[in-house]
Amino acid sequence: MTRCTPTKGCGCSHPGSLSACQQLRGVRFSGGNSTGPVSTLAARKFHDILHPAARVQELRNRGHLIDTVWADDVTAEGNVHRVALYLYRGKAGA
Numbered sequence: 001m002t003r004c005t006p007t008k009g010c011g012c013s014h015p016g017s018l019s020a021c022q023q024l025r026g027v028r029f030s031g032g033n034s035t036g037p038v039s040t041l042a043a044r045k046f047h048d049i050l051h052p053a054a055r056v057q058e059l060r061n062r063g064h065l066i067d068t069v070w071a072d073d074v075t076a077e078g079n080v081h082r083v084a085l086y087l088y089r090g091k092a093g094a
Helices: 018-030 041-045 052-062
Strands: 064-074 080-091
Touching: 018 064, 041 052, 041 080, 052 064
Parallel strands: none
Antiparallel strands: 064 080
């Protein structure tokens, strides 16, 4: 298992898994640090989350409410891809 260090992952100092740190970044990017949905491409590029769908599913399993809408988005190379837009709606029961 890859461990998080201050120079890797979310920058935390605890020895958590890299996946857990990506989940933490996922909550941060989707829960208040953005004004709307975040695309798969943006999650990879700006938040260093390599597999956003897996992180979203892990967050959902922990009770976070995240909507998914499909849309076309253009990569930096100019290619159009069908990607997910994730919209964080808080934690269930909160």
